[in-house]
Amino acid sequence: RKEVEQDPGPFNVPEGATVAFNCTYSNSASQSFFWYRQDCRKEPKLLMSVYSSGNEDGRFTAQLNRASQYISLLIRDSKLSDSATYLCVVMEAGGYNKLIFGAGTRLAVHP
């Protein structure tokens, strides 16, 4: 079983749609959680951290369910510029705080 699993997509949605991505992780001791965004043939960039109480940044809402080991990202009012791959990332505590990356979910927003 992969340590961080995501639906690869692609999710094809029209502008203005609401879309949700899910992610599950296998290590219950994982400490911190993030969503990164990666544009085609570019480097990953941090989109937002995910907090236990859930957090929102504009049109983006991230939620964490520790009991189910599940993370979600909700994008409201999708824009063409939201088209990208969204990477679910989990930080594992230990001797060194290693980041474990999911393979990503691809989103394509069309006019």
Added chain:
Amino acid sequence: NAGVTQTPKFQVLKTGQSMTLQCAQDMNHNSMYWYRQDPGMGLRLIYYSASEGTTDKGEVPNGYNVSRLNKREFSLRLESAAPSQTSVYFCASSQSSYNEQFFGPGTRLTVL
């Protein structure tokens, strides 16, 4: 600030050739990382350097070596390239292991 820079952007090697991928950051970060990204898989950590003067193996270190030349620079060497090392290589840096990692633009390597 350039952030994290990597050279070269593209490289084609023949099996058995060697090369060094260069990475530099100008953010005065303590920690630096090398990842590889393959289709259908998440980024996988090859090596990391928690601070200047230290390096440690990540998830997939076989076939690679690294050097933390100074605080700014962290290089990745392939001594004898193999087709299985065809990948996109990303360097990243962070202030510490708890902080956000910033990535370079990547090096696309093909080994024939």
